Amino acid sequence: MRLELRGVTKRFGGFTANDQISLTVEPGQIHCLLGENGAGKSTLMNVLFGLLHPDDGEILIDGEPVKFSNSGEAVRRGIGMVHQHFMLVPVFTVAENVVLGFEPTKSFDRLDHQRANEEILQTSRAFNLEVDPNAVVETLPIGLQQRVEILKALNHDAELLILDEPTAVLTPQEIDALMEIMRSLAKAGKSILFITHKLKEVKAVSDVITIIRQGRVVGTADPSATESELASMMVGRDVNLTVDKSPYAPGNDVMEIRDLVVRDNRGVAAVNGVSLTVKAGEILMLAGIQGNGQTELVEAIVGMRPVESGSITLNGRDITHASPRQALDAGIGHIPEDRQRDGLVLSMSVADNLVLNTPRNAPFARRGSRNLGAVRENAERLVKDFDIRTTSVFESAGSLSGGNQQKVIVARELSRPLSILIASQPTRGLDVGSIEYVHAQMVRNRNEGNGALIVSSELDEVLALGDRIAVMHAGKISGIVEPTTSREAIGLLMTGSTEAMAHD
Amino acid sequence: MTDVTAQPKRSLWSRWTSSSPVVVAALAMLLGLFIGAIVIMTTTPVVLDAWRGLFHGWGGPGHALKVSFDNVGAAYRDMFTGSIFDPPAFWHSVTTGHDWTNALTPISETLTYATPLIIASIGVGLAFQTGIFNIGANGQAILGGILGASAGSLLHMPTIIHIPVTLAAGILGGVIAGSVPGLLKAFTGAHEVIVTLMFNYVVVGMLYLSLFSTALQLPGQSNDISRTMDPSAQLAPLFGVSSGLRVNYGLFVAAAVVVFAWWFLERSSLGFEFRITGANPNAARASGINARAVVILLFLISGGLAGLAGVVQAAGTTHFIDGGFLIGNAGIGFTAITVALLGRNRPMGIVWASLLFAALGVGGRAMQASTGIPLDLATIIQSAVVLFVATPVLVKEIFRLKAAPTAQIQLATKGWSS
Numbered sequence: 001m002r003l004e005l006r007g008v009t010k011r012f013g014g015f016t017a018n019d020q021i022s023l024t025v026e027p028g029q030i031h032c033l034l035g036e037n038g039a040g041k042s043t044l045m046n047v048l049f050g051l052l053h054p055d056d057g058e059i060l061i062d063g064e065p066v067k068f069s070n071s072g073e074a075v076r077r078g079i080g081m082v083h084q085h086f087m088l089v090p091v092f093t094v095a096e097n098v099v100l101g102f103e104p105t106k107s108f109d110r111l112d113h114q115r116a117n118e119e120i121l122q123t124s125r126a127f128n129l130e131v132d133p134n135a136v137v138e139t140l141p142i143g144l145q146q147r148v149e150i151l152k153a154l155n156h157d158a159e160l161l162i163l164d165e166p167t168a169v170l171t172p173q174e175i176d177a178l179m180e181i182m183r184s185l186a187k188a189g190k191s192i193l194f195i196t197h198k199l200k201e202v203k204a205v206s207d208v209i210t211i212i213r214q215g216r217v218v219g220t221a222d223p224s225a226t227e228s229e230l231a232s233m234m235v236g237r238d239v240n241l242t243v244d245k246s247p248y249a250p251g252n253d254v255m256e257i258r259d260l261v262v263r264d265n266r267g268v269a270a271v272n273g274v275s276l277t278v279k280a281g282e283i284l285m286l287a288g289i290q291g292n293g294q295t296e297l298v299e300a301i302v303g304m305r306p307v308e309s310g311s312i313t314l315n316g317r318d319i320t321h322a323s324p325r326q327a328l329d330a331g332i333g334h335i336p337e338d339r340q341r342d343g344l345v346l347s348m349s350v351a352d353n354l355v356l357n358t359p360r361n362a363p364f365a366r367r368g369s370r371n372l373g374a375v376r377e378n379a380e381r382l383v384k385d386f387d388i389r390t391t392s393v394f395e396s397a398g399s400l401s402g403g404n405q406q407k408v409i410v411a412r413e414l415s416r417p418l419s420i421l422i423a424s425q426p427t428r429g430l431d432v433g434s435i436e437y438v439h440a441q442m443v444r445n446r447n448e449g450n451g452a453l454i455v456s457s458e459l460d461e462v463l464a465l466g467d468r469i470a471v472m473h474a475g476k477i478s479g480i481v482e483p484t485t486s487r488e489a490i491g492l493l494m495t496g497s498t499e500a501m502a503h504d
Numbered sequence: 505m506t507d508v509t510a511q512p513k514r515s516l517w518s519r520w521t522s523s524s525p526v527v528v529a530a531l532a533m534l535l536g537l538f539i540g541a542i543v544i545m546t547t548t549p550v551v552l553d554a555w556r557g558l559f560h561g562w563g564g565p566g567h568a569l570k571v572s573f574d575n576v577g578a579a580y581r582d583m584f585t586g587s588i589f590d591p592p593a594f595w596h597s598v599t600t601g602h603d604w605t606n607a608l609t610p611i612s613e614t615l616t617y618a619t620p621l622i623i624a625s626i627g628v629g630l631a632f633q634t635g636i637f638n639i640g641a642n643g644q645a646i647l648g649g650i651l652g653a654s655a656g657s658l659l660h661m662p663t664i665i666h667i668p669v670t671l672a673a674g675i676l677g678g679v680i681a682g683s684v685p686g687l688l689k690a691f692t693g694a695h696e697v698i699v700t701l702m703f704n705y706v707v708v709g710m711l712y713l714s715l716f717s718t719a720l721q722l723p724g725q726s727n728d729i730s731r732t733m734d735p736s737a738q739l740a741p742l743f744g745v746s747s748g749l750r751v752n753y754g755l756f757v758a759a760a761v762v763v764f765a766w767w768f769l770e771r772s773s774l775g776f777e778f779r780i781t782g783a784n785p786n787a788a789r790a791s792g793i794n795a796r797a798v799v800i801l802l803f804l805i806s807g808g809l810a811g812l813a814g815v816v817q818a819a820g821t822t823h824f825i826d827g828g829f830l831i832g833n834a835g836i837g838f839t840a841i842t843v844a845l846l847g848r849n850r851p852m853g854i855v856w857a858s859l860l861f862a863a864l865g866v867g868g869r870a871m872q873a874s875t876g877i878p879l880d881l882a883t884i885i886q887s888a889v890v891l892f893v894a895t896p897v898l899v900k901e902i903f904r905l906k907a908a909p910t911a912q913i914q915l916a917t918k919g920w921s922s
Binding site: 302303304323325328336342343344345347348360 | 776779780
């Protein structure tokens with residue numbers, strides 16, 4: 001299918017999310033749409049998929065102008081979308097999910113399981129998308145769930161696939177597999193519109209790259225362009241992709257975790273005998289596929305989850321059973337994994353969010369009464385120091401972009417006297433500019449002699465930031481390696497294989 | 505992605521009209537009155553007869569319309585003059601200096617009804633802001649009334665001590681009634697809606713038990729009626745007993761509660777922690793706020809305020825309690841839930857909402873007396889106003905205000921969990 005956008009414009013009131021966007025996806029082409037968060041990629045995809053209506057411009061499929069009033073019409077014209085957040089029914093089988101809405105039926109409207117399975121096997125063989133049609137979706141790893149999404153689109157006879165940030169949740173190995181699938185789909189004549197902000201992937205897989213910034217197409221590039229060329233087009237200025245660090249000079253042990261066992265909500269030992277030491281002046285990265293106990297480990301350290309056995313000490317003080325308040329007061333800074341859920345109160349002002357966990361500390365309160373002057377001064381200083389883009393410190397945190405929301409949390413935590421910073425996925429969903437900034441702040445904190453334990457499932461980040469890298473698998477540490485270790489070796493440790501240690 | 509929800513820039517006027525809750529509330533009031541007018545037209549026999557006349561040739565549509573407008577107008581006029589003031593009577597008093605009682609009775613009655621309602625609603629609103637549904641305010645108010653009436657009638661001391669002691673007894677009653685669900689929720693995770701709701705019935709039982717006890721029952725009575733509170737324990741009428749106006753010093757108690765609530769929510773550290781807990785319990789936990797302590801303290805404060813409302817009602821208006829104390833239509837603790845929602849849980853919003861509800865109730869009674877339109881009309885208008893306030897999108901659509909983009913409509917509710 002040949003898809004052409006001509007001058008597509010979408011406004012929300014006075015705000016132009018898409019401004020005169022034109023691009024063409026040829027049959028069998030992998031066309032990459034590269035842009036930062038907030039550049040207008042998702043809006044454009046929603047316009048294309050019939051979820052939003054363009055104010056101006058037209059969409060042509062094989063030369064014929066089309067207008068979609070809903071996503072069903074887009075699907076009928078052969079457009080398939082794989083959303084960032086999967087639209088699957090977790091308790092249904094793969095087959096049931098794939099045929100949902102277009103079910104083959106037998107008499108009395110009974111679902112024809114056999115035909116459904118056959119259809120799926122046929123499609124999955126044709127495109128090398130192996131997956132068991134009878135498996136229940138919620139039991140599958142994320143990478144396979146994504147395959148089910150792709151299968152679903154293909155089963156609805158999609159000729160053009162839109163993949164919206166498909167690699168955000170995948171392991172390096174799963175990303176490679178996805179790239180392979182994309183190539184074979186393209187070879188089979190399908191057109192692919194690949195939306196991302198990750199430069200490595202863009203270079204690896206795309207035929208044509210269109211870069212958008214602030215709702216406008218700012219240029220096209222060839223996959224042979226360098227990463228920094230792409231990044232500067234995307235951000236609109238030169239970007240420093242490597243992290244500048246002073247030489248590694250570790251100090252005393254700050255935090256010591258011994259034989260820690262922590263149960264998750266289902267009662268399973270999600271952390272099963274972890275021992276780690278974080279030194280002053282170092283960043284210890286905790287790598288691993290999501291769901292291998294990192295979340296529970298962090299929650300246990302910051303006092304939000306009870307410890308079953310083992311111990312945690314901070315500067316020699318036992319904090320194994322500390323409450324969140326005690327953990328905060330002991331000098332633990334915490335950047336939570338889900339910033340909107342645990343880190344911020346979106347309806348409150350930036351100023352209030354900047355004192356969210358220190359409302360009773362001097363100078364923000366005296367004898368139970370808040371000192372709003374001090375809260376405001378603090379906010380104005382931090383907004384300036386940490387470059388938080390907001391029209392006023394009284395603006396609600398929810399009105400800020402994701403990057404600026406994260407800066408609020410980083411500013412709050414790093415402006416307190418800390419012994420150690422615990423951060424989970426600190427740059428998830430952020431644009432290049434914000435990632436650069438957050439990384440710089442973490443390195444600054446390390447250079448000042450504080451320890452840091454940073455959980456990340458982004459291998460690039462792990463390698464760029466870490467002084468040492470601990471890899472977690474199935475509740476245990478499968479290895480602690482140097483940042484010079486190869487991506488493949490770390491990838492193997494992430495799957496629990498200890499062979500990689502031998503190569504190290 | 506932020507693209508879809510990005511806020512467009514708009515003119516100051518349209519931003520104000522589309523976002524200000526005050527504008528929405530005023531328009532909701534207008535719509536409520538409109539619905540009330542329809543109810544009057546479709547239920548008042550005179551009006552129906554006039555319309556029926558069209559088919560019998562008794563009069564043209566002009567006549568029918570005139571009868572409709574006359575009746576609706578009369579009903580709303582009586583409501584207004586019965587709850588705020590009657591301009592001719594007021595003017596008469598201003599020019600002659602006489603009959604002030606007549607001129608001021610409507611507004612005095614409205615303020616009298618609003619006084620305990622403001623206090624109870626602020627207690628409920630505080631709980632809502634903390635993400636907790638205190639459906640037990642009525643029971644807490646009744647227990648406050650019981651303890652307050654007991655302190656007021658069984659203890660005898662000079663006014664300067666007796667009033668504080670009586671009010672403190674009322675607060676204590678509310679605290680006791682509030683601490684039960686508070687402790688249950690904090691330590692067992694029991695759902696506060698169920699516990700507070702059920703505890704209302706327990707307290708009603710306690711009301712009857714106490715009214716038939718030898719200590720509190722009015723001597724020589726076999727009915728469920730308490731001793732009269734000592735004059736030294738009563739909140740006296742503002743203009744003296746001889747004025748005939750019931751508005752009393754409870755109004756100052758309510759004003760003090762409003763100021764306290766404003767300070768507590770906007771300026772105190774504890775209030776800030778309450779608001780964090782209400783807006784995002786996960787973030788509250790991560791920020792080191794002790795959820796258990798918040799729940800217990802909230803129930804003590806919210807219950808205490810409800811208890812205070814109960815004792816203010818007893819000491820300021822009735823001066824005794826009986827089997828009908830805060831029961832049924834008089835259940836201010838239940839009305840307080842609606843008033844708190846209408847006032848968006850903010851102290852000043854609650855003041856206006858309480859005055860509106862009190863005025864509609866008082867005016868409804870005056871209207872019933874003079875036009876024969878049942879008091880239920882006032883309830884219908886109250887309910888319609890709350891309904892419209894709860895659906896601002898509908899109000900904005902009706903008045904063609906800039907509608908909120910549908911993407912911003914939050915269908916997800918926090919439900920009953922906190």
